[in-house]
Amino acid sequence: MTAQQPHDLNCLTVAELEKHAEQCMDKQTRDYYNEGADSGSTLLENSQAYSKYRIRPRVLRDISLIDTSCPLFGARSPLPMGVAPTAMQCLAHPDGEAATARACREAGVVIGLSSFATTTLEDVAAASGSNPRVLQLYLFEEREHSRRLIQRAKAAGYKAVFLTVDTPMLGRRNLEIRNQFKLPKPYKIANFAEDSDSPASKTVMDGAASDTDADKREGKKSTSAPGVHDGEKRTPPAGPISFHTHAPNPTLCWDRDIDWLRKECKPEMEVWVKGIATGEDALLAVYHGVDGIVVSNHGGRQLNGALATLDALPEVVDAVQGKIPVHIDGGIRHGTEIFKALALGADFVWIxxxxxxxxxxxxxxxxxxxxxxxxxxxxxxxxxxxxxxVPEISKDYLVKVDKSGFVSRL
Ligand SMILES: Cc1cc2nc3c(=O)[nH]c(=O)nc-3n(C[C@H](O)[C@H](O)[C@H](O)COP(=O)(O)O)c2cc1C
Incomplete structure (x- = not known):
């Protein structure tokens, strides 16, 4: 990526990019990508939180050589910014995650790959070359599926797993429900397509399983079932892996699961938690030996009414005291917002x-x-x-604007 590249005169901002994309996506995809949970207030506030801060610029400093690089996974990233894991990118474009990986490679920007991608993690690794990549993980109750995925990620040179911790249950996304969202053929939840008991051709609704026409003709039934607790014991999800039945894991907990994950991943891959929103959980993350934290609310798609990630960031940074890196995602739509997040203590942002x-x-x-x-x-x-x-960016460069317009130093 060179600074001299010509502008796309039709698209000079992310806001314009959003408008163009609206024209390019069908309604089902647009709704699936853009909506938040319930009323969408957390989705909105993730972005609005950035306008509570203004930048205090300093002048007459020689800024002729600007270094935007920062440390990441033991190496240097040219930017304090990566691509957040988002499911099913072939809905946006047939080239899907492979195209994203190639663009990331060209820019030297790390790619986060969703477990529920429409391209295998091996194909994304091939498209990435030596560019860093991380695998987002939903830790399933049936551990063997997760173990296999972790082994594959290690073999394919992934630097870290990002365990998503804000999905013990699935948030309620009303447009997705109303549209009866289906992953259209020929796309597949690629990472699980080879699983003997999870033919991804049966994937509908974020990967929820249904019987294919072929199955119906052959009289086979292979529907996924969610896990249940009958008050005495829990039965894990059954059947082909699907987003709705397998991704939300209400049994996940610090003591048992983080230890298990560290044993499975180390030393080849780091273990991060994605979806921390409080100082208390940040302290637990440090205590349980995770390598890093992503302050995230899943882009407002999980608990609506939860605080904006930028508002959660200072207490997480305070709790962690620099012991592990703190990253953030949610609502970032402009370079000045990356600056503001870093000024409030984030080490890195995800888009x-x-x-x-x-x-x-x-x-x-x-x-x-x-x-x-x-x-x-x-x-x-x-x-x-x-x-x-990048390390010079601190609270000294921000002021906070309160509701009455009063501006105060941090
Ligand atoms: C369409 C879509 C799919 C997503 N899929 C996943 C996923 O599979 N796993 C995950 O941990 N987060 C997922 N996320 C959340 C993102 O990783 C990230 O936290 C969020 O998009 C950041 O907010 P932003 O979209 O405002 O930048 C998804 C987000 C969107 C919009």
């Missing part, structure tokens, strides 16, 4: 929907455009604020 919008606008080229816009805005912001290195 979700804007990448999907880029992918649906122009495939790989659209993802590259999205990353370039954010990179250019962030670099400009660093320079105009008077900073030349």
């Amino acid at each position: 979700g929907r804007p990448v999907l919008w880029g992918l649906s606008y122009k495939g790989q080229e659209g993802v590259a455009l999205c990353l370039r816009l954010l990179r250019d805005e962030f670099t400009l912001c660093m320079g105009l604020a008077g900073t030349v290195k």
Whole structure:
């Protein structure tokens, strides 16, 4: 990615990218990608939280050489920004996650791959080359499925697993329900397509299983069933792996599961938790030896009414005291917002929907455009604020604006 690349005159901001993407996606996909849980207030507040802060720029500093790089997984990332894991990218564009991976590779930006991707983790690794990648993990009650996925990720050179911890139950996404969302053929929940008991051709509704026409003709039935607790004991989910039955795991807990995951992943892969929103849980994450935290509320798709991630960030940063890295995602749509998140103590940010919008606008080229816009805005912001290195970005560069418009130093 070079600074000299010409502008796309039709698309100079992520907001414009969103508008273009609206035209490119069918209603089902648009609703699935863009909605939040319930009324969508947390989705909205994730973005609005950034407008509570303004930048305090410093001047007359030589900013002729700006270094936007930062440490990541024991190496350096050219930007403090990565692509967040989002499921089923082939809905946005037939090239799906492979196109995203190629754009990330070109930009040197880390890619987060969803367990429920429409491209296998091996194909994404091949498209990534030596570019870093992480696997987002839903830890299933039936451990063998997760163990196999972890082994495959290790073999394919993934740097870390990001255990999603904000989905013990699934948030209620009303448009998805009303549209009776189906993953259209020929797309598959690719990582589980080879699982003997989880033919992904049976995938509908975020991967929920239904019987195919072929199965019906052959009189076979293979419906997934969610786990249940009868008050005395719990029966885990059964049948083919599906998003609705297997991804939400209400049994997950710190003591048993984080230890298990660390044993499975180490030393080849780091173990991170994605979906922390409080100082208390951040302290537990440190105590249980995780390698890093992503402050996240799943882009407002889980607990609606939960606090915006930027509002959660300071208490998490305070609790962690620099012992492990703290990343953030949710609502970031402009380079100045990356700057604000870093100023409030985040080490790194992850971008979700804007990448999907880029992918649906122009495939790989659209993802590259999205990353370039954010990179250019962030670099400009660093320079105009008077900073030349990422570690210089601190609270000193922000003020907070309260409801009455009163501005105060942090
Ligand atoms: C369509 C869509 C699918 C997602 N799929 C996953 C997923 O499979 N696993 C996961 O941990 N997070 C998933 N997320 C959440 C993202 O990783 C990230 O937390 C969120 O999108 C960040 O917010 P933003 O979209 O406002 O940038 C998904 C988000 C969207 C919008």
